[in-house]
Amino acid sequence: MPDLTTTYLGLRLKNPLVASASPLSKKLDGVRRLEEAGASAVVLYSLFEEQITYESHELDHFLTRGTENYAEALTYFPDLAHYNIGPEPYLEYLRRVKQAVSIPVIGSLNGISSGGWVEYARYIEQAGADALELNLYYMPTDPDLPGSELEDEYVRLVRDVRREISIPLAVKMGPFYTSIPNMVRRFAEAGADGLVLFNRFYQPDFDLDALEVVPNLKLSSSDELRLPLRWIAILFGRVEADFALTSGVHTYADVLKAMMAGAQVAMMTSALLEGGLGLIGRVLTDLEAWMVEREYVSITQMRGSMSQRAVAEPAAFERANYMKALNSFSLDRGVL
Numbered sequence: 001m002p003d004l005t006t007t008y009l010g011l012r013l014k015n016p017l018v019a020s021a022s023p024l025s026k027k028l029d030g031v032r033r034l035e036e037a038g039a040s041a042v043v044l045y046s047l048f049e050e051q052i053t054y055e056s057h058e059l060d061h062f063l064t065r066g067t068e069n070y071a072e073a074l075t076y077f078p079d080l081a082h083y084n085i086g087p088e089p090y091l092e093y094l095r096r097v098k099q100a101v102s103i104p105v106i107g108s109l110n111g112i113s114s115g116g117w118v119e120y121a122r123y124i125e126q127a128g129a130d131a132l133e134l135n136l137y138y139m140p141t142d143p144d145l146p147g148s149e150l151e152d153e154y155v156r157l158v159r160d161v162r163r164e165i166s167i168p169l170a171v172k173m174g175p176f177y178t179s180i181p182n183m184v185r186r187f188a189e190a191g192a193d194g195l196v197l198f199n200r201f202y203q204p205d206f207d208l209d210a211l212e213v214v215p216n217l218k219l220s221s222s223d224e225l226r227l228p229l230r231w232i233a234i235l236f237g238r239v240e241a242d243f244a245l246t247s248g249v250h251t252y253a254d255v256l257k258a259m260m261a262g263a264q265v266a267m268m269t270s271a272l273l274e275g276g277l278g279l280i281g282r283v284l285t286d287l288e289a290w291m292v293e294r295e296y297v298s299i300t301q302m303r304g305s306m307s308q309r310a311v312a313e314p315a316a317f318e319r320a321n322y323m324k325a326l327n328s329f330s331l332d333r334g335v336l
Helices: 028-037 049-064 087-100 116-126 147-164 180-189 222-235 252-261 270-275 278-293 319-327
Strands: 006-008 011-013 017-019 041-043 105-110 131-135 169-173 194-197 205-207 212-214 242-245 265-268
Touching: 006 242, 017 278, 028 041, 028 087, 028 278, 049 116, 087 105, 087 116, 105 116, 116 131, 116 147, 131 147, 147 169, 147 180, 169 180, 180 194, 180 222, 194 222, 222 242, 222 252, 252 265, 252 278, 265 270, 270 278
Parallel strands: 017 041, 017 265, 041 105, 105 131, 131 169, 169 194, 194 242, 242 265
Antiparallel strands: 006 011, 205 212
């Protein structure tokens, strides 16, 4: 049988399928089931910067209550007490997960700014996490905020988190940068051992009956694979860091494409929420069958084989492909 093992963030994994942060990892039984289904590692759901800051404000409120009057600043925070458990219970939960499963467990911090909350990276390491994923998710709305200033803050945050921990660090980033290659290199130079491409940005919708802006989460499809696939293929071999492909991994073909682009692992969430945990086994079975039929002996053998530096036409990943793609559509398809 072909060898499906891979390495990611210095961790040896039995296959390239990693369960990314999702509601599936919110309960101990869910993590156990992911391991039993065949996932090679799991990323716990995120602990948010706002949760840590919120708890700090709550503590300050009770310590100083009655000493002075101040505006209800806490009302500006979302209802984080009901989002998920707070910082300390998160750490205890991580300890329990590590005792319950044998696959690597990757902690997750979600934040955008440097500050005292960053020390929780160290607490997550002390709780037993095998690695840490720093999830950068921010939607700038201030016209006076230059992109360069925001990018500098992100790099500073990565550097600060790196100083707090000795375990491997991955940065989960979005695709909305003027120069993705430059940001990836800067994150790697700031201490990131791996890059997770890409974070999905969830867009709100309008409720026309209630006239309210409402959240509207849509699960991914395989079509979303193309964006991270392209950038991993471009960056493979050009940046000293591991790559994890996320968003759009639903089938064995998606996993194969991720490996051939140059990814170390393919992360699944939407497919598991939609199709159940049994999908992991089916994908791995189909993956092995394809490799046997094509005489691939290992995942390592195929990694980067379709990256920009390996293909016959490297321009296929650049502007030339933009023109070719537009010209590839024909009205003979019967659209009109």
